[in-house]
Amino acid sequence: MAQQQLHIALVGNPNSGKTSLFNALTGLNQKVGNFPGVTVDxxxxxSQLSEHLVANIIDLPGTYSLYxxxxxxxxxxxxxxxxxPEIKHDLTLLVADASNLKRNLLFCSQILDLKRPVxxxxxxxxxxxxxxxxxxxxxxExxxxxxxxxxxxxxxxxxxxxxxxxxxxAKQVNPANSRDFIxxxxxxxxAVTQMQQLQPQLSDYGAIHYLINHENFPLNSQLQHSIEQIEIDNKFNPSKTQxxxxMQRYTRIKTIMQQNVVEPDPLQRKLFTERLDNLLLHRVWGYLILLAVLFLLFQSIFWLAQFPMDAIDWSFSQLTGWFNSHLPGVWWSNLLVNGLVAGVNGVLVFVPQIMILFGLITILEDSGYMARISFLSDKLMRKVGLNGKSVMPMISGFACAVPAIMSARNIENKKERLLTILVTPLMSCSARLPVYTILIALVVPNHYYFGFLSMQGLVMMGLYLLGTVMALVVSYVLKFTIKLTEKSFFILELPVYRAPRWKNVGVTMIEKARIFITDAGRIIIVISLLLWFLSSYGPSSKMDALDARYAVLQQKATTEAQQAAYTRQYNxxxxxxxxxxxxxxxxxxxxxxxxxxWKIGIALITSFAAREVFVGTMATLYSVEENDNSTLKEKMxxxxxxxxxxxxxLPTAMSLMVFYVLAMQCMSTLAVVKRETRSWKWPTIQFIYMTALAYLMSYIAYHIF
Incomplete structure (x- = not known):
């Protein structure tokens, strides 16, 4: 018997546990795209509901009401x-937070009155x-x-x-509720009767919504005109009706709450969450704790990732050595070892750090602390032209600027949204992490202060703070040049503190590693192979002259040491x-x-496709030149x-890291900025100001160090 498919819309208030339920029901069987026509995730x-029924669950954005x-x-x-027109559902799965039931029942009651199975x-x-x-x-119930x-x-x-x-x-054992909530x-x-004559499928409440919002629905012009006429004929007042x-819904909800819910005395002792907020949101201690949390985040990236990274590096070093000793010295073995293997190594060696970074960010989100970071930052954000809602896209920018910029749509104020989009790429995304890691390992000693403060971790945190500070400075400057005036409000619901869901953390780490390997990895390997060709071949006149000259020198070489020296010089x-x-x-x-x-120059050009390509470029260039089984770190x-x-x-490495902190080194980011702003004006401005800023600060860093 063939499997049937059920389409379920998953809805609920923000912070009601909707995403947790979605993850629990679907596990790794998830896809992320955009809704048709809008940049909304x-x-x-x-989810396998039974032997013969699979549910396709659509996780809709959280909302407090049907307005x-x-x-x-x-x-x-x-x-x-x-x-x-493109997304239809058979059933609504509505998530309600039992600890905030009164508020959740407003949205719940509206959904019920649409008369669909719930x-x-x-x-x-x-x-x-x-x-x-x-x-x-x-x-x-x-x-x-x-x-x-x-x-x-x-x-x-x-x-x-x-x-x-x-x-x-799904079998209609529990059909849609026949009673109206109000x-x-x-x-x-x-007006409702006449609306239902035009659209017979609508419930009474659905008819009211069509009267209020029909302009936003895909209806033909004749139908739009007919609905307008109904509003005029009946003097329909949307604001008064809403x-x-x-008022009627809350009156009924109050009755339901009295009959079915026993609530404690509101003067009871404060909950653990409130007591903890007194400390974590304190005007002094809150900021010190935030800095400590961020410091631990970046220290951990080095502490935890060091051993798996060394193991991966050693494994590829051994593999390269084996290939070099067993394969014939022909072009295809050169391509395999110095193009493909070097490129794959450049991808896999940074997977442990990517996984650890995303795992730690997921723990912060899951525990409820990430929302507190927004709250703590609002006062500072307002001074530079942003608001607390800008913090979430900017923090998301530590992972990847593309979804971070898309998430700025939650900011209602147009000016604040545009400023957030323009400065978010200055936050150091995970693609820059491989660049920082290899350069820090090369020039910063692995020294510990007080036995636990890693010098390398401090430099890493400094780079992330540099990007954050520059984002705030740029926003402060741009707020005087962007002429948009619109009142702004910052309303944020703080979720309760909860223990992280370790399964969710694990799923996120695996998923992000998979995305890094398949998306970034594909680009890195393609560019590595292209670079192998560009760095192995050149104009025939130059290459032929070079081959002839070194053929003579090799014949004159009398010792193995001389031959090795000539080979290195030739490469x-x-x-x-x-x-x-x-x-x-x-x-x-x-x-x-x-x-x-000039080699760094090549890496700057290739890494415009994706920042992490820098490492793959270096791996290929040095492999082609030296052709031995030493690690990339040893070659550099x-x-x-x-x-x-x-x-x-130290001066070159610091200059290069500062350049990567501030430069627009990503085509995808520019593309998404164009799509979000619907203009090439803002991505062009963004590319110019970031490149100029990166060049200037990199020049200063080089001459200071």
Whole structure:
């Protein structure tokens, strides 16, 4: 028997446990894209409900009511109203927070009145219990008229029962509730009746929403005109109707709460969350604790990743040595060893750090502390033209600028949103991490102060702070040049502190490693192979002359040491006369004041495709030149300029790291800025100011050190 597919829309208030439930139901069977026509994340995933039924779950953006304001709320609203032509659902799975039931029931009651099959998943019952809240689930189910299932997705509790109820709902065992939560039709009886004559499938409440928001729905002009006429004929007042509706809903919700919920005395002792917030949100200690948390984050990236990185490096070194000793000295073995293997090594060696960074960020998000960072930062953000909501995209920028810039759509104020988009790429994303790591390891001693403060970790944190400080400075300057005036408000719901879900942390780490290997890795390997060709071949006239000269020298060599020296010299000159060498030499005069040589110049060009390509480029260039089984770090450490001095000195490395902190080294970021701002003006301004800033600060860093 073939499997049937059920389409479920997952909805709920922000911080109600909706994402946790989505992750618990779908596991790794998730896809992330964009909703049609808008840059709003669309998460979908499959869940096996029974032997013959698979659910395709659409995780809709969190929203507090069916009266949307932001772009992501409009997405959820249109799907709920069946006004999205590309996304249809058979069933609504509504997540409600038991510890904030009164607020959650407003949205819940609105969804019920749309008269579609609904199942309510009641989350955070453990937290409600800690607050002293007791809920009569059976009574609540009776009053709402739909199935209510208690779940704890963090501990995988209640999921089996929820799946059974979803299967029953799919079979129409529990059809849509026939009762209205409030008498919707009485608010505008004639207008609702006439609207339903035009659109017979609408419930009374759905008809009211069509009267209020029909301009935003994909309806033909004749239908739009007819609805306008109904509004005029019946003197329909959207604002008055909406206010009347909300008052009636809260009156009914109050009755339901009195009948089914026992709440404690509000003067009871403060909860653990509130007591902890007194410390973590303190006007002095809060900021010191935040700095300590960030410091530990960057220290951990070095502490924890050192051993797996060394193991991967050693493994590839051994593999290269084995290939060099067993394969014939022909072009394809050179391509395999110095192109493919070097490129794969450049990808895999940084996977441990990527996983650790994302794992630690997930722990901060899961525990509820990430929202506190937004709260603490609001005062500072306002001084530079942003607000507390800008913090989340900027912190997300530590992972990747592309989704971070897309998440800025949650900022209602246009000027603050634009400023956030323009400065977010200055936050050091995970793609820069491989660059920082290899350069810090080369020039910063692995010294510990007081037995636990790593010098390398301090430099890493300094680079991240430099990007953050420059983002605030640039925003302060730009706020005087962008002429948009619009009032701004910062309203943030602080989630309760909870123990991180270690399974979720593990899933995130694996998923981010997979994305890094498949997305960034693909680019790195393709560019490594292209670079191998460009650095192995050049104009025939130059290459033929070089081959002839060194053939004579090799014949004159009398010892193995002389032959090895001539081979190294030949590889070096061959690289300089290759297509890659010619390209690097042509831009060398521009980058010499920054302490860079022509090989670094090639890496700057190739890494515009993706910042992490820098490491793959270095791996390929030095492998082609030296062709031995030493690690990339050893090759870079031994690299010399033409005058015999080391390439990677402290001034050069610091200059290069500062350049990568501040430069726009990513095509994808520019593309997403263009899409978000719908203009080439802002990405062009962004590219120019970031490149100029990077050059200037890199020049200063080189001459200071």
């Amino acid at each position: 669309k998460k979908t995933g499959n 949307p304001r932001r772009a992501d709320e409009w997405v959820a609203y249109k799907v709920m109203m069946d006004a999205d 199942v309510v998943a009641l989350t955070m019952m453990d937290l409600a219990s800690k607050k002293g809240i007791e809920i009569d689930v059976a009574g609540l 009776r009053d709402l008229g739909v199935p209510v299932v208690t779940v704890n997705p963090r501990k995988n509790k209640g999921l089996t029962q929820l799946k059974k109820v979803l299967v029953q709902a 008498p919707n039709k009485e608010m505008a009886p004639q 206010a009347d509706e909300i 070096s000159e061959k690289l300089q006369n290759s297509y890659a060498g010619i390209l690097g030499k042509s831009i060398e005069p521009v980058i010499t004041p920054l302490g860079f040589d 450490n031994g690299a010399l300029r033409e005058d015999g001095t080391k390439v990677y000195t």
